[in-house]
Amino acid sequence: MNLIEYTQIGEARLYLQDNRTVIKTIPDNSVDLILTDPPYNIAKYSTGNIDLPNRTPLNNDIAEWDNVEVNPEEYVDDFKRILTEKGNIFVFTTYNCIGKWHAAFDHHFDTTQFMIWHKTNPTPNIYKKGFLNSCEMIICFWNKGHNWNFSDQKQMHNFIESPIxxxxxxxxxxxHPAQKPIKILKHIIQIASNENDLVFDPFMGVASTAIAALELKRKFCGCEINSQYYNAGIQRVKYFYIHHN
Ligand SMILES: C[S@@+](CC[C@H](N)C(=O)[O-])C[C@H]1O[C@@H](n2cnc3c(N)ncnc32)[C@H](O)[C@@H]1O
Known part of the structure; x- marks a missing residue:
């Protein structure tokens, strides 16, 4: 019996709960796409706000939740268990975490690949002391026979551009400092799942994946541990249904 409370709005089920608890209640072979954006754990590399000459400092704060270390090993068994045979996994990640996701997941799946999201409007670096932070990585895993809908070779590039x-x-x-653009999420959902499929986002933030999934007529299930983000996600999903019915 499922004793964990959730809010169901149309085809979206949202949990205000630690995903490690929720995931245990998700049935085997029931999720068609895991599309998620876990904390990047970059807080330890942050040098704080950036002083600018004659201007207010550039806000470079790292959110509190980023300090909690995510261990991909904790997720691999349940991700495998809940994923359908044709399912796909896409995880937003960064240079300091991609190795951990690869090490935990690669040997469980037939294929590991990655995508790059190039941000066309990254935060400027006026001191020109390094690269702009203009790319994000998305690591992906699947088995043979996975869902894969592409219309042409161009759509198969593992590179996509969009502003933040x-x-x-x-x-x-x-x-939310890490709110992802719907355009990027829809691109992945379109390629890697079909209508009426279930998309799961265990680190859902303000439910951007939910909106992208619903716009593409998928079902959604997601978890968020922070009540402010969760409530904002609920409002977004409600707003979606008001304007799409
Ligand atoms: C990078 S953000 C996701 C942002 C999201 N893609 C969006 O567009 O809003 C990661 C989120 O995971 C949440 N989180 C961290 N650990 C969690 C856990 N164990 N269970 C559920 N949510 C968690 C954080 O509160 C944060 O909002």
Whole structure:
């Protein structure tokens, strides 16, 4: 029996809960796509806000939740168990974590690949002392016979460009520092799942994956541990249904 509370809105089920608890309640072979964006654990590399001449310092704060180390080994057995035979896994990650995801998952799946999201409007680096942080990595795993919908060779490039989330899409209150653009999430969902499939995001933040999945007529299940982000996600999903019914 499932004793964990959740909010169901249309085809979306949202849990305000640690994903390691929720995942134990998800049935075997029931998720078609795991698309998620775990903390990058980059806080330890941050040098804090950046002073700018004659301007307010550039906010380089790292969120509190980023300090909690994510261990991919803790997830691999359950991700494998809940994924359907044709399922795919896509995990946003970064240079300091990609090796950990690879080491934990690669030997469990037939194929490991990665994608690059090139951000066309990264934060500027006025001192020109290093690269801009303009690329994010997405590591992917699947087995033979996985769902894979591509229309042409161009769509199969493991490179996609888009600005970081901004304009009306960007939530202001709360502002989530890692809110992902719907365009990127829809691109992945389109390629790697089919209509009516179930998409699971165990680190859902403000539910961007939910909106992308619902827009593409997929079902969604997600977990978020922070109540402010969770509530913002609930509002986004409700807003989606008000405007799509
Ligand atoms: C990188 S953010 C995801 C942002 C999301 N892609 C979006 O567009 O809003 C990671 C999120 O995972 C949440 N989180 C961290 N550990 C968690 C856990 N064990 N269970 C559920 N959520 C967790 C954090 O609170 C944070 O909001």
């Amino acid at each position: 989330c901004m304009g009306t899409e960007r939530l202001r209150n709360p502002k």
